[in-house]
Amino acid sequence: MKVNIVISQQTQANDQFVADLAACVARSKRVLVITGAGISCSGGIPDFRSSDGLYNLVKKKHPKTVIRGKELFDATLFRDENQTKCFYTFMAELKSLISTAQPTETHSFIRELQEKGQLMRCYTQNIDCLEERLDLPVVQLHGSMAKVKCTLCSSSYNFSSDYEQQFREGSPPPCPKCEHADSERVRLGKRTLATGTLRPDIVLYNEEHPNGETIGRLQASDLKKKPDFMIVMGTSLKIPALKKFIKQAARMVHSTRTGRVVFVNKTPATKEWDSVFDYEVIGDTDEWVKMTQEKLEDEQAMLTAKSRLKEATAREIEKEREEEEEEGRISARSRPAKKPKLSVKITRLTTQTQTQTQTQTKLTGYRVTKRNSAISKATTGVKCK
Numbered sequence: 001m002k003v004n005i006v007i008s009q010q011t012q013a014n015d016q017f018v019a020d021l022a023a024c025v026a027r028s029k030r031v032l033v034i035t036g037a038g039i040s041c042s043g044g045i046p047d048f049r050s051s052d053g054l055y056n057l058v059k060k061k062h063p064k065t066v067i068r069g070k071e072l073f074d075a076t077l078f079r080d081e082n083q084t085k086c087f088y089t090f091m092a093e094l095k096s097l098i099s100t101a102q103p104t105e106t107h108s109f110i111r112e113l114q115e116k117g118q119l120m121r122c123y124t125q126n127i128d129c130l131e132e133r134l135d136l137p138v139v140q141l142h143g144s145m146a147k148v149k150c151t152l153c154s155s156s157y158n159f160s161s162d163y164e165q166q167f168r169e170g171s172p173p174p175c176p177k178c179e180h181a182d183s184e185r186v187r188l189g190k191r192t193l194a195t196g197t198l199r200p201d202i203v204l205y206n207e208e209h210p211n212g213e214t215i216g217r218l219q220a221s222d223l224k225k226k227p228d229f230m231i232v233m234g235t236s237l238k239i240p241a242l243k244k245f246i247k248q249a250a251r252m253v254h255s256t257r258t259g260r261v262v263f264v265n266k267t268p269a270t271k272e273w274d275s276v277f278d279y280e281v282i283g284d285t286d287e288w289v290k291m292t293q294e295k296l297e298d299e300q301a302m303l304t305a306k307s308r309l310k311e312a313t314a315r316e317i318e319k320e321r322e323e324e325e326e327e328g329r330i331s332a333r334s335r336p337a338k339k340p341k342l343s344v345k346i347t348r349l350t351t352q353t354q355t356q357t358q359t360q361t362k363l364t365g366y367r368v369t370k371r372n373s374a375i376s377k378a379t380t381g382v383k384c385k
Helices: 012-027 054-061 075-079 081-100 105-115 130-134 161-168 176-187 212-224 240-254 285-297 299-334 341-381
Strands: 003-006 031-035 119-124 143-150 156-158 198-202 229-233 260-265 279-282
Touching: 003 012, 012 260, 012 279, 012 285, 012 299, 031 105, 031 240, 075 081, 081 143, 081 161, 081 198, 105 119, 105 130, 105 285, 119 212, 212 240, 229 240, 240 260, 260 285, 285 299
Parallel strands: 003 279, 031 119, 031 229, 229 260, 260 279
Antiparallel strands: 143 156, 143 198
């Protein structure tokens, strides 16, 4: 049964649940972490949809272009010239914010899990690369704003301030490698070829991930290792591929007796996740991290919480035993009744009698045959007069 914790509600029950969850973190050895944009907001990257967010900045820059927020991350926007300009302006503003942003308490918490040897892997949907400032290795599911790549030859370059300024004007810079190759062809008297342009090295909707196969192998490897704890933070759970992986990982976590899955976000998950998450924490991820760290430092709170968890585990074991016994009784009642042993003996006697009769018949036939043969010989020796 899912436990709900609302951070804004300071109740005794909530405090106990937070302590229990902290104890779950402490005992875990193989932790999977999935993060979304919600963990970076307090670091200086505001919500895109707020009144002073990036979407409104782009609208002011390109007032004649009608484009929704989600469309700025859709690969189909490159079909429209005005939408493409909006995209590059948006990317320039986002890069500017990222350059001044700082890792959050949540980033530091994940880093601590790694230092303690508890972190199996961290998968992030974020493209801000704030983890790099803490030397925290992550698997980037949606690419990175640290690089730009060519739309034609896929050459990669650092996302420099010069490129950022060109993007802000709504025009992508040309690819240096393509330009060099084209100039060489002109020098040799050959016809010119198409030249690619640069764009941020991120993965958009309706676009294949260039490292998709590698990420798939990592996920398969992590599932085989059977994680015993998973934290999903700051994401609205909208991407189909990520939803599938989270559900697969949750099944592996729950295959361990003490495995737990926790969801931390400002808005609750939909009903489809009720059987996936054991704990749902509604609130800011940094606030949950602070509360968890306070409990981890409170020895008495940890001892009490660990005792509760042991009792809960014992109840689960007892419940499973009772369910198995009940299944056994139901199975026994549904089995067909065995035949009486007397019937078996009668059958065997009958079979033996039939066998003996057949043997006697064969022997009798043999004797008759031999006797007839002798008579035949004797008769043959008599001469008729």
